[in-house]
Amino acid sequence: MESCQGCHADVYRDYLQTAHFLTSAIADQQSVKGSFNAPNNVFHFPNQVEVRMEEKAGRLFQNIYQAGREKESLPFDISFGSGRKAQTFLYWKNQQYFQLPISYFVPAASWVNSPNFPADHPKIDRVIPSTCFGCHSSQVGMAGVRQEGFEQTELFNHNQIIAGIDCQRCHGPAAAHVNFHTEHPGEKAAHFMQKISALNRTQQVDMCAQCHSGLKPLKKSIFNFQPGDSLNNFRIPIPPMPGKQNEMDVHGNQFQLLQASQCYIASRELTCNSCHDPHKKERDQLALLANRCLDCHKNEHPAGGNLAGADKNFLVKNCIDCHMPLEASRVITLLESGEEKPTPDYIRTHLIKIYPAASEKILQKLMKQ
Ligand code: HEC
Ligand code: HEC
Ligand code: HEC
Ligand code: HEC
Ligand code: HEC
Ligand code: HEC
Ligand code: HEC
Known part of the structure; x- marks a missing residue:
């Protein structure tokens, strides 16, 4: 990974801060x-x-x-x-x-x-x-x-x-790329490196789903996965389960939950990278992430009802808490010393939809302000 530093200094520097690294x-x-x-x-x-x-x-x-x-x-x-x-x-x-x-x-x-x-x-x-x-x-x-x-x-x-998780877990083996560009420092176009945006959507999300679709039996070592590969060749295929979303735990099932969301089904172009910059730590920056919703949902809340009068700035800041609320994991629960009941880990659901109860809570917060 150090060998990428010389030519991709910014990406490298940012990447050192990420949860992946x-x-x-x-x-x-x-x-x-x-x-x-x-x-x-x-x-x-x-x-x-x-x-x-x-x-x-x-x-x-x-x-x-x-x-x-x-x-x-x-x-x-x-x-x-x-x-x-x-x-x-x-x-x-x-x-x-x-x-x-x-x-x-x-x-x-x-x-x-x-x-x-x-x-x-x-x-x-x-x-x-x-x-x-x-x-x-x-x-x-x-x-x-x-x-x-x-x-x-x-x-x-x-x-x-x-x-x-280093660069090559996502980008694949990069020695030929490094050698070529070291020998041809004037070359501006990338050689021996898969362009991610040239992959189809399934290939792009599979890159992330190799680790974000939960524990599934393996057909061969996941370390050999390269961009462009089909995950079905590595893990036993997992068909989307519409109507069965409740059985998927928020922990580690971001891929299945996203796939069951209208944003994914109706847009044909949404990938994990529509919202996440894979090289940057952007945790807890919910307003920044909500801006990425606006790439597709224009700068106004599309709904009427009791949201019609709500302040636009307020809505933009809170898209995520209303439509991707934190949910308790049923799989990851931890017992503290001296306690009898374990505490669940709270995880952001990737089933993007209308959550009346979560929305009501956020609206009440608005009323108080
Ligand atoms: C000697 C210079 C050099 C080194 C070292 C180097 N790269 Fe690159 N890389 C380039 C150049 C030049 C490009 C094309 C211009 C650009 O996209 O920045 C590029 C582009 C890329 C791209 C984008 C490809 C595309 O077409 O979208 C990726 C991904 C990439 N490099 C990954 C890596 C990784 C991972 C490493 C370390 C293992 C690495 N590079 C090391 C020079 C280098
Ligand atoms: C978690 C997976 C992942 C890891 C790890 C990762 N990348 Fe990337 N990288 C991507 C994806 C996805 C894209 C395409 C982004 C897009 O299309 O918006 C990308 C794009 C790039 C590009 C071209 C566009 C750009 O942002 O400059 C370069 C260069 C690059 N990566 C280098 C690296 C280097 C160097 C590392 C390690 C320090 C690294 N990547 C680690 C997923 C990853
Ligand atoms: C090799 C396995 C692997 C791959 C590939 C991978 N991830 Fe992850 N990802 C993880 C693990 C493990 C964590 C939990 C890291 C931790 O906190 O210890 C994680 C955490 C994350 C987080 C939470 C980061 C934070 O700071 O809260 C996001 C967002 C994420 N991954 C997005 C992606 C996206 C988008 C891709 C594809 C471009 C991807 N991941 C590819 C294993 C992977
Ligand atoms: C299929 C990929 C996968 C496998 C296999 C896996 N994990 Fe994870 N693990 C993840 C992802 C993805 C996250 C982040 C999940 C999230 O926040 O929803 C994570 C989160 C974690 C965390 C919490 C990190 C944090 O700070 O949020 C720990 C600890 C952990 N895993 C340990 C393990 C151990 C131990 C094993 C083996 C028994 C294991 N994992 C197997 C993908 C995996
Ligand atoms: C790549 C484009 C795209 C992005 C990015 C996107 N969406 Fe969507 N979303 C859609 C499309 C297309 C639909 C279906 C048509 C519609 O209802 O507008 C949709 C539907 C929805 C729905 C209605 C779901 C239902 O079950 O009725 C909600 C709520 C929603 N999106 C919220 C969000 C939020 C919040 C974000 C950001 C976290 C986001 N979207 C990001 C494209 C996108
Ligand atoms: C429509 C926008 C959007 C898309 C698409 C999206 N995410 Fe997220 N993701 C978010 C937001 C918002 C958060 C919450 C960030 C925070 O709380 O810091 C998040 C958080 C996460 C986390 C951390 C969850 C937690 O609470 O521990 C992981 C892991 C993750 N995303 C992985 C993925 C993967 C993998 C994909 C593709 C299958 C994906 N995301 C697609 C918006 C999105
Ligand atoms: C206070 C909670 C709240 C916030 C903040 C919020 N929404 Fe909503 N959203 C709702 C509710 C509730 C509905 C269902 C419509 C209704 O009854 O008003 C909805 C409906 C939607 C729909 C579906 C519209 C349709 O016609 O079916 C989309 C898309 C959407 N919201 C996107 C967003 C985006 C993007 C943001 C951030 C800019 C956002 N929402 C902020 C609560 C919220």
């Missing part, structure tokens, strides 16, 4: 967001069991204590999640990666039991498969497969990972 890392003080200082570094389980996040000689550990005595010491090897919402961590043992018992939940700024782990003890044996790396990294070093009876175990090389 930061989505995995070798775990260290910088990438792991939670606190290692007492009393905020402890997660309590029943029966005097606790997990303490501790630093020893510059390395980070999750240490499991029973009645004050250390029973197990597990290193943070790899962190998953940019720290936008949640982070989870892996440790390496016997050529495998396992998920650490404790994760970090950003909205609550607290350590939590890892998603869907039992509440009564620290679980330390959840195997992490290569599919996680397929969506959260650029490459991971595999050492083969161990076959025991019918059971296959993926084996990895320790910390051999190209962390983060």
Whole structure:
């Protein structure tokens, strides 16, 4: 990725700030967001069991204590999640990666039991498969497969990972492009590089859907996906399910939800890139994102009804909260220390439509102002 910097300095600089680039890392003080200082570094389980996040000689550990005595010491090897919402961590043992018992939940700024782990003890044996790396990294070093009876175990090389999602996960292998342009510095037109805008819409959204259409069984390694490829050759096809949208979780199903939206069905040109700049961090800039709605929906609210009198500026600032409200994920819920009920992660739905209840809330906010 560094090799792109010389010729695409702006893209490169912006890209370093994105959730894509930061989505995995070798775990260290910088990438792991939670606190290692007492009393905020402890997660309590029943029966005097606790997990303490501790630093020893510059390395980070999750240490499991029973009645004050250390029973197990597990290193943070790899962190998953940019720290936008949640982070989870892996440790390496016997050529495998396992998920650490404790994760970090950003909205609550607290350590939590890892998603869907039992509440009564620290679980330390959840195997992490290569599919996680397929969506959260650029490459991971595999050492083969161990076959025991019918059971296959993926084996990895320790910390051999190209962390983060780099340029080539979206643009495909770029060595020929770099070599050509290094040798022909005067050449202004791109060589050996797929022009994204020349791809059809399905090809363009498939580029994003390889990671944004949820966990599906793989036919072949997703690391080999290149722009222009059909996702159906990599994952078992997922037909759109009109009328069944409620069964799709907001987590990770942006592709299916968007496909079920009128904007997608009726426009024929809407892609993920109509709203998202893949090289920039634009999180929480809802007014900027709403401007992209106006590319197709003119600078006035098209609806009448009780919105007819609403201030145009107000509407423009709030398109997103009325038509793409935050919804609780049913899949990603996290248990905080000492709590009994897990807290859901709130995710922006990509099923763009009319949400009367969400709209009413926003309108009431307007009345108060
Ligand atoms: C030696 C210079 C050079 C290097 C290094 C380089 N590029 Fe390019 N690239 C160019 C030129 C010249 C163009 C054409 C003008 C433009 O679009 O900026 C281009 C265009 C592109 C395009 C747009 C293609 C199109 O037609 O829309 C992409 C995508 C791209 N490069 C990706 C990369 C990636 C990824 C890397 C690093 C792996 C990289 N480039 C490294 C010179 C370079
Ligand atoms: C290789 C897998 C992969 C590909 C390809 C991919 N994404 Fe993502 N994307 C992710 C992951 C993983 C996250 C969550 C990152 C995190 O916060 O740790 C994410 C997060 C995002 C976010 C949220 C960013 C934020 O700051 O809140 C947006 C928007 C997004 N992706 C859009 C896209 C678009 C558009 C494309 C296609 C041009 C795309 N993604 C392609 C894996 C991918
Ligand atoms: C099919 C692609 C895919 C696979 C496989 C996948 N993820 Fe994700 N993951 C995503 C995307 C996309 C997001 C961002 C989703 C969103 O906000 O809706 C995400 C979000 C996350 C986050 C929260 C990041 C943040 O700050 O928002 C964590 C932690 C995470 N994944 C861990 C894992 C682990 C561990 C595995 C393996 C068990 C895994 N993921 C497998 C695509 C994937
Ligand atoms: C998440 C997927 C994704 C990643 C990662 C990504 N790009 Fe892109 N890139 C795209 C898409 C999609 C387009 C086309 C945008 C459009 O048509 O509006 C694009 C367009 C480009 C272009 C041509 C237009 C422009 O914006 O200048 C260049 C050059 C480029 N990318 C370079 C890079 C480099 C260098 C990196 C890594 C630092 C990178 N890209 C990482 C998805 C990605
Ligand atoms: C590429 C063009 C395009 C973009 C960008 C776009 N839309 Fe649409 N949208 C359409 C088309 C076409 C329709 C169907 C005809 C209509 O109702 O105007 C539609 C329909 C809608 C509907 C009616 C849905 C229904 O179920 O009745 C809403 C609400 C909507 N869009 C909101 C938005 C919002 C909010 C954004 C920005 C986040 C947005 N659109 C971005 C093209 C677009
Ligand atoms: C009509 C505009 C629009 C389109 C098209 C669109 N998005 Fe989004 N997306 C948004 C908005 C608005 C947000 C909320 C941004 C925020 O809260 O910072 C968002 C947020 C996201 C997030 C973060 C969700 C969360 O809450 O964690 C992901 C991931 C994402 N988009 C991926 C995609 C992918 C993949 C596609 C294509 C399949 C896509 N988006 C198409 C407007 C759009
Ligand atoms: C306060 C909430 C709210 C805001 C803000 C808002 N809308 Fe709406 N929108 C609605 C409601 C409610 C409807 C249903 C029509 C009605 O009953 O007035 C609607 C209808 C629509 C429709 C469908 C119109 C039709 O004829 O079927 C579109 C398209 C749309 N909105 C786009 C947008 C865009 C683009 C923005 C930002 C510029 C926006 N909306 C801002 C609540 C909102």
